[in-house]
Amino acid sequence: MSGVLIRNARPYGEGDNVDLRLADGEIVAIGTGLDAEEHDEIIEADGQVLLPGFVDLHTHLREPGREDTETIESGSAAAALGGFTAVFAMANTNPVADSVVVTDHVWRRGQEVGLVDVHPVGAVTVGLAGKQLAEMGTMAAGVGAVRMFSDDGHCVDDPLLMRRALEYASSLGVLIAQHAEEPRLTVGAVAHEGPTAAKLGLAGWPRAAEESIVARDALLARDANTRVHICHASTAGTVELVKWAKGQGISITAEVTPHHLLLDDSRLETYDAVNKVNPPLREATDVAALRQGLADGVIDCVATDHAPHAEQDKCCEFAVARPGMLGLETALSIVVETMVAPGLLDWRGVARVLSERPAEIVGLPDQGRPIEIGEPANLVLVDPNASWTVTSKDLASISANTPYESMTLPARVTATFLRGRVTAQAGHVRKRD
Ligand SMILES: NC(=O)N[C@@H](CC(=O)O)C(=O)O
Ligand SMILES: [Zn+2]
Ligand SMILES: [Zn+2]
Numbered sequence: 420m421s422g423v424l425i426r427n428a429r430p431y432g433e434g435d436n437v438d439l440r441l442a443d444g445e446i447v448a449i450g451t452g453l454d455a456e457e458h459d460e461i462i463e464a465d466g467q468v469l470l471p472g473f474v475d476l477h478t479h480l481r482e483p484g485r486e487d488t489e490t491i492e493s494g495s496a497a498a499a500l501g502g503f504t505a506v507f508a509m510a511n512t513n514p515v516a517d518s519v520v521v522t523d524h525v526w527r528r529g530q531e532v533g534l535v536d537v538h539p540v541g542a543v544t545v546g547l548a549g550k551q552l553a554e555m556g557t558m559a560a561g562v563g564a565v566r567m568f569s570d571d572g573h574c575v576d577d578p579l580l581m582r583r584a585l586e587y588a589s590s591l592g593v594l595i596a597q598h599a600e601e602p603r604l605t606v607g608a609v610a611h612e613g614p615t616a617a618k619l620g621l622a623g624w625p626r627a628a629e630e631s632i633v634a635r636d637a638l639l640a641r642d643a644n645t646r647v648h649i650c651h652a653s654t655a656g657t658v659e660l661v662k663w664a665k666g667q668g669i670s671i672t673a674e675v676t677p678h679h680l681l682l683d684d685s686r687l688e689t690y691d692a693v694n695k696v697n698p699p700l701r702e703a704t705d706v707a708a709l710r711q712g713l714a715d716g717v718i719d720c721v722a723t724d725h726a727p728h729a730e731q732d733k734c735c736e737f738a739v740a741r742p743g744m745l746g747l748e749t750a751l752s753i754v755v756e757t758m759v760a761p762g763l764l765d766w767r768g769v770a771r772v773l774s775e776r777p778a779e780i781v782g783l784p785d786q787g788r789p790i791e792i793g794e795p796a797n798l799v800l801v802d803p804n805a806s807w808t809v810t811s812k813d814l815a816s817i818s819a820n821t822p823y824e825s826m827t828l829p830a831r832v833t834a835t836f837l838r839g840r841v842t843a844q845a846g847h848v849r850k851r852d
Pocket of ligand 3: 571
């Protein structure tokens, strides 16, 4: 069986260079001076960092419904180029992924494309309307084996419904991920409520809209003795609340996006809607608290909230533009810029926040595994010394709404391996033969 021989890689950026041979979907040998077998593809790593493949708990792929902005195929390409071997595709599609027909389609189409495992996220409520629980059990039992449910884009704001969803999820052994936004506090809001929004005349989204739901859901999870996951944490107060809840023994986990680790609301001065996102870009003090929370493990992981939008929905008046930004292809570089460069995380830490913790949170047995013989060959090779300039037209996404246009960023994914198959290399995706 032909395989892949990776020569001179540094697992977790530690120790001396080693060679690894991948075959039959697994790591079959690790050593020095390994010989390639006949028909093996050889990848020269030249001392680059080898990590477990990244797992994104929060991706929007827009299929079905808005294939003009992203498809499972284009989003899978972006994911593979970004070093991801598994992504979770949010349910706010059209039709909504609130039935097994849609969730199974997403899984099957992802497998057909074959660049990354696209795990469907099921809606918590029918049509994301927040009124009636969706058939979570049927979706969990489908071929897509839904293991995470979220109304992302909307908050499950009714506390009684959220309580029932948590109880139901607990009995099914699945995870509820909450978009924490008290809707009564964000009517008409388009930007973080603070001095910048006041100066620019933009309606504000107060921190309390997020934090009040985080606190409430922590208490609901405590009482129901179940887990809850907080999507896109964006404030210093959320970090404090999650820390408090974990200290109480509550099963709460949280993610932060790359953009909330790098950008703050000073970006809004230009009124360029590329910076419009939910939750909004906050203040520099929030950014610092999120970075520290991620370094300390209070915030468990990084999730991209990759949210492609069409030009006509972004290049328009700030107040009416859609919220969301691209994230899959730039995630690693932003994590290096905000966490590795300032010394807040080492490469082990990067493996933890981009691969191991997300895989654990959602219970994926074949992802985020140690780089050892006999383990699944879901891996990413990273050039820690590279730097590159982001150009939206060179990204694989159909949409162009990256907030990092023209920025020069550190580190680059040079190859991605899904069950031992090369899915991306040197900036190109590798489709199955
Ligand atoms: N993050 C965003 O601003 N937008 C997301 C929805 C969401 O994550 O809430 C989208 O679907 O576009
Ligand atoms: Zn959201
Ligand atoms: Zn989202």
